[in-house]
Amino acid sequence: MDLRTRNQLSLLLAFHAHQPVENFGHIFQSAFENAYQPFIDILAEFPEVKISLHISGSLLDWLLSNKPQFIQDVRKLVSQGQIELLSGGYYEPILILLPEWDRIGQINLHRAKMKAIFGQEPQGLWLTERVWEPGLPVSLRRAGIKFTIVDDEHFKIAGYKPEELWGYYLTEEQGMEVAIFPGSKFLRYSLPFKLPQETIEYLKAKNQQGKNCITFGDDLEKFGFWPQTYDWVYEKKWLYNFFCALRDNKDWLKTVHFKDILRDTEPTGRVYLPCASYSEMMEWSDNMFRNFLVKYPESNHLQKRVFMVSSVINQLYDKNKKIEEARLHLYKAQNNDVYWHGIFGGLYLVNLRQNAYRHLIMAERIADEIKQQRFPYYQVRDFDLDGREELVFKHELINVIIHPHQGGTVSEIDYKPREMNIVNVLTRRPEKYHRKILYKEKVACGSGGENPASIHNIEAVK
Numbered sequence: 336m337d338l339r340t341r342n343q344l345s346l347l348l349a350f351h352a353h354q355p356v357e358n359f360g361h362i363f364q365s366a367f368e369n370a371y372q373p374f375i376d377i378l379a380e381f382p383e384v385k386i387s388l389h390i391s392g393s394l395l396d397w398l399l400s401n402k403p404q405f406i407q408d409v410r411k412l413v414s415q416g417q418i419e420l421l422s423g424g425y426y427e428p429i430l431i432l433l434p435e436w437d438r439i440g441q442i443n444l445h446r447a448k449m450k451a452i453f454g455q456e457p458q459g460l461w462l463t464e465r466v467w468e469p470g471l472p473v474s475l476r477r478a479g480i481k482f483t484i485v486d487d488e489h490f491k492i493a494g495y496k497p498e499e500l501w502g503y504y505l506t507e508e509q510g511m512e513v514a515i516f517p518g519s520k521f522l523r524y525s526l527p528f529k530l531p532q533e534t535i536e537y538l539k540a541k542n543q544q545g546k547n548c549i550t551f552g553d554d555l556e557k558f559g560f561w562p563q564t565y566d567w568v569y570e571k572k573w574l575y576n577f578f579c580a581l582r583d584n585k586d587w588l589k590t591v592h593f594k595d596i597l598r599d600t601e602p603t604g605r606v607y608l609p610c611a612s613y614s615e616m617m618e619w620s621d622n623m624f625r626n627f628l629v630k631y632p633e634s635n636h637l638q639k640r641v642f643m644v645s646s647v648i649n650q651l652y653d654k655n656k657k658i659e660e661a662r663l664h665l666y667k668a669q670n671n672d673v674y675w676h677g678i679f680g681g682l683y684l685v686n687l688r689q690n691a692y693r694h695l696i697m698a699e700r701i702a703d704e705i706k707q708q709r710f711p712y713y714q715v716r717d718f719d720l721d722g723r724e725e726l727v728f729k730h731e732l733i734n735v736i737i738h739p740h741q742g743g744t745v746s747e748i749d750y751k752p753r754e755m756n757i758v759n760v761l762t763r764r765p766e767k768y769h770r771k772i773l774y775k776e777k778v779a780c781g782s783g784g785e786n787p788a789s790i791h792n793i794e795a796v797k
Contacts, residue, residue: 344542349552353391370559389461392425419592422457428669442478472508482514501546502603522551664698692756
């Protein structure tokens with residue numbers, strides 16, 4: 336298929352489906368009923384509409400156990416060439432927070448699972464929360480990844496103009512090259528919140544400007560699972576009408592897959608992007624994701640503990656199943672949701688922190704068994720990398736981390752029989768959105784109330 340046809344626009348539609356590791360069962364079920372299944376059902380009615388789909392490992396595990404028919408539905412669309420699969424870190428980690436070996440390990444695990452289940456090995460990667468740093472191409476290429484998707488915000492920060500944000504760009508680090516597709520912020524805000532015709536008019540304008548490829552990439556959950564969206568997307572047939580609009584304009588507009596664009600079109604240019612994420616994340620993190628590790632010592636503590644255990648596991652060469660079991664628990668503790676906070680729960684959700692510590696403790700316990708570690712023992716080391724040494728005490732029943740420079744503060748007590756950090760608490764601190772909430776309440780009290788927030792506004796703070 337030659338995608339270089341004059342006056343034809345290629346539209347890339349990438350959808351990301353994810354739930355946190357071991358999230359509540361009713362949340363999985365609700366997301367499935369309101370977004371995942373109805374979306375795939377309607378997509379199947381439009382064989383000419385092609386999409387790219389990323390399913391995180393934590394969601395995939397749940398689907399395999401609870402919704403085997405859905406897996407078959409997706410497999411059928413993959414085999415028919417309608418769905419292109421995207422990879423990622425298996426348990427949806429922020430890749431830049433991981434050591435190199437875990438970045439590659441998580442991606443390899445996800446690619447292998449996709450190949451085994453759906454018969455297609457992904458070439459592209461859904462970048463978790465679109466958190467980009469310049470060194471990532473090395474990890475991606477070593478894991479077999481050829482392309483990824485970021486927001487056009489990344490390019491704007493690098494000085495690119497809106498009219499330059501189309502097609503794909505090439506970047507590299509140490510000679511390892513990957514393609515980067517800039518996702519349109521207009522499409523991210525308009526799908527599914529504006530009428531399909533408005534999106535068609537936007538795409539028509541891009542086509543008339545001579546652009547040959549535009550990318551959309553966002554959460555599948557916003558198509559039915561987000562508040563108030565199910566009625567709009569399915570009951571009022573927004574998705575059906577959108578796919579109809581794509582079909583009705585097929586003379587100049589085609590949905591295609593990323594791999595087809597890479598094969599048949601030349602890059603728009605070369606780019607070296609700075610550290611960035613989508614615009615809302617940049618606001619929450621004060622312009623760099625790693626700032627969450629500064630703002631929230633609890634996040635930094637967990638991330639450094641994970642690195643500590645990962646280093647131990649990486650040095651083990653045991654060939655039995657125990658080492659793989661330990662590694663899976665470690666990967667689950669790296670799930671991104673627990674390391675940051677925006678407008679949704681994230682780090683604030685105690686169940687997510689409990690899950691992360693539980694899997695971390697289990698991974699460490701298995702590693703100790705493989706090493707035949709003797710107890711008790713202690714280490715004096717700067718484990719959290721703050722320039723001051725901590726005391727790490729380990730016993731058959733407990734782990735304790737003590738900070739002498741903070742008056743003997745105890746930041747972690749792991750009770751191993753219950754796989755629980757019993758001091759897993761979060762310090763209260765002011766957040767930027769507190770002022771906005773207080774202001775809205777003040778205005779509401781003075782004006783007799785406000786109209787309900789629109790879905791567009793809800794999405795705008797995602």
